[in-house]
Structures are given as structure tokens and as C-alpha cells.
Amino acid sequence: DTAVSQTPKYLVTQMGNDKSIKCEQNLGHDTMYWYKQDSKKFLKIMFSYNNKELIINETVPNRFSPKSPDKAHLNLHINSLELGDSAVYFCASTQSGTVFRPTNEKLFFGSGTQLSVL
Amino acid sequence: KQEVTQIPAALSVPEGENLVLNCSFTDSAIYNLQWFRQDPGKGLTSLLLIQSSQREQTSGRLNASLDKSSGRSTLYIAASQPGDSATYLCAVRRDTGGFKTIFGAGTRLFVKA
Numbered sequence: 001d002t003a004v005s006q007t008p009k010y011l012v013t014q015m016g017n018d019k020s021i022k023c024e025q026n027l028g029h030d031t032m033y034w035y036k037q038d039s040k041k042f043l044k045i046m047f048s049y050n051n052k053e054l055i056i057n058e059t060v061p062n063r064f065s066p067k068s069p070d071k072a073h074l075n076l077h078i079n080s081l082e083l084g085d086s087a088v089y090f091c092a093s094t095q096s097g098t099v100f101r102p103t104n105e106k107l108f109f110g111s112g113t114q115l116s117v118l
Numbered sequence: 119k120q121e122v123t124q125i126p127a128a129l130s131v132p133e134g135e136n137l138v139l140n141c142s143f144t145d146s147a148i149y150n151l152q153w154f155r156q157d158p159g160k161g162l163t164s165l166l167l168i169q170s171s172q173r174e175q176t177s178g179r180l181n182a183s184l185d186k187s188s189g190r191s192t193l194y195i196a197a198s199q200p201g202d203s204a205t206y207l208c209a210v211r212r213d214t215g216g217f218k219t220i221f222g223a224g225t226r227l228f229v230k231a
Contacts, residue, residue: 043221106164
């Protein structure tokens with residue numbers, strides 16, 4: 001019954017490994033995001049997908065590859081993990097509408113995935 | 119480039135006090151502004167959303183105001199309680215051209231019993 005759910009909640013892995021984080025929303029929203037929260041608790045946007053289309057791609061290493069198989073899912077795959085990738089990754093969703101008919105809906109967040117790279 | 123700043127970074131108050139958290143943004147071309155609450159080890163919960171055409175929103179003991187022209191928003195918490203202890207984040211959504219929501223660094227609030 002959770003609105004935005006992401007798995008796993010905790011991920012501990014070795015440097016150089018490849019890992020994925022999954023996110024699903026059951027709110028019928030058209031836009032999903034990945035945010036990274038660093039050790040100073042600052043939230044920085046990484047990617048945004050609107051109706052499965054990549055809308056925002058911030059300055060993120062290309063080791064990070066998002067994939068949206070459908071509007072309700074946005075997964076994040078990370079190749080060759082580095083120590084600096086350790087952070088909490090949050091998935092979020094909202095109903096954005098379109099540029100011509102935008103909507104004013106709140107942003108809903110998942111509970112986060114704490115990634116620790118050793 | 120939109121930048122969002124929150125002052126103070128941390129705040130400790132005794133229970134029952136009324137308090138104000140501040141948020142400022144550099145680009146006034148925003149579509150909406152949201153205030154969120156984050157508890158330790160948890161995700162973010164949206165508290166209030168103010169559309170760019172609105173001046174304020176209220177929910178229970180919370181009141182958020184928006185002055186778009188000056189690039190400022192405040193979150194007023196009345197009669198604070200220990201359960202209000204959390205980090206409060208302000209976030210602005212860009213006006214057209216995308217769906218980017220930019221966050222401030224947050225204000226950590228501690229309400230002492």
C-alpha cells in the first residue's frame with residue numbers, strides 16, 4: 001500500500017561492483033526522479049523521467065544509468081561503484097502534467113536506499 | 119541557475135515556542151514551492167505546497183508564506199512540540215522548461231521537552 005517504494009533499503013558492496021536500485025510508485029504519477037543525499041544531507045537531483053522519457057540528466061557520471069520500463073517504475077543501475085558513491089538515494093514521483101498544462105501536485109518520496117561502498 | 123538557501127541551519131527551542139524557518143531562492147520564476155519534513159533515516163514528507171500564484175498555505179499548526187518577487191518563503195510552526203523535531207527542507211519547482219525541483223540544505227529543528 002506504500003505510495004513510492006524502493007528496494008533495497010540498505011546496500012553494502014565492494015568498490016568496482018555493479019548494483020541496481022529499484023523504484024515503483026502506485027500513485028499513477030507521470031514523473032519520477034532519482035535524488036542523491038550526501039553525508040551533509042544535501043539533496044541533489046540526478047535524473048527525471050516523464051512518461052518514460054528522460055527529461056533531466058544532471059551532471060552525473062555515466063556509470064549511473066536510469067531505466068524506466070513503464071511510468072510506474074524507475075530503476076537506477078550503477079556500474080563500477082566508487083567510494084564517493086556512498087550516499088542515500090531517494091526515488092520520488094509527482095504528477096507534472098505537460099509544459100502546456102502543468103499540474104501542481106506534491107512530490108512523494110520513497111524511504112531511501114542507503115548505499116555503502118567499501 | 120536556481121539556488122535555494124535555508125536559514126538557520128539548525129535551531130533548538132523549548133517546547134511551546136512559536137518559530138519561523140526561512141527559505142530564499144535566487145530565481146523568482148518558480149512554479150511552486152514545497153516544504154518537507156525529514157526524520158532521521160527516513161524519506162521526505164511533503165508538508166505544504168504553495169503555488170506561484172498563492173501567498174500562503176496552512177495546515178494545522180503550520181503556515182507557509184511565499185513572496186515570489188523577493189524570493190522568500192517562511193514556514194511558521196505554532197506551539198512547537200518535541201514531535202516536531204526533524205529536518206525541514208524547502209524546495210522550488212522551476213517554471214516551465216522541465217520538471218526540476220531544487221532543494222535547500224534544510225534546517226535541523228530540535229524541540230526540547
